[in-house]
Amino acid sequence: MAQYYYQTGDYKSSLDYLQPLYNQPDMEIYSLQARNRIALGDYVQALQVTDKMMQRAPKNAEAWNLRGIALALSGRQDEGQQAIKQSRTLFIDDEIALNNLAVIAMMEQRYQEVVGLLLPQYLHGKKQKPLLHNLVLSLVKVGNHRYARDIIASENLSDRPDVLIDALARIAPDAQERG
Known part of the structure; x- marks a missing residue:
């Protein structure tokens, strides 16, 4: 229970x-x-x-x-x-550890590090929602909107990838959800 x-x-x-x-x-x-x-x-x-x-x-x-x-x-x-x-x-599980390390890097606004941690996981077929969400946000934060859009579309994260990317780009660092 x-x-x-x-x-x-x-x-x-x-x-x-x-x-x-x-x-x-x-x-x-x-x-x-x-x-x-x-x-x-x-x-x-x-x-x-x-x-x-x-x-x-x-x-x-x-x-x-x-x-x-x-x-x-x-x-x-x-x-x-x-x-x-x-x-x-x-x-x-490496996926758990890497995603948690990515969250810590996101807390410190080290988005390029997050991309470096999570993109190889994604390219090797790891597609759990937390990993995808953290990767897409970090791609947007480092300015790689094209790749973020490709992932959003291919993983069906949104019917309107550009609207999502614009919203993610406006997220202030202190307003990001932790954990």
């Missing part, structure tokens, strides 16, 4: 259902708890949960990844980037 609430975006209810299970040292429970805390913007508690995960399994790639997300979103991008890189060395 807690997983269902998480998937529907009701993070507080998910945490309520998890609460009786907090004393059971289970990695799935910890993981869901950390994801809920991150979604709620409660990064300090998310980090505490990832600490528990790492005490039980220091080489748990998901724990490192979640830690990296919480660190980056709390304003500690360098530490977050290092934690996500560590999750990658521990064999988290």
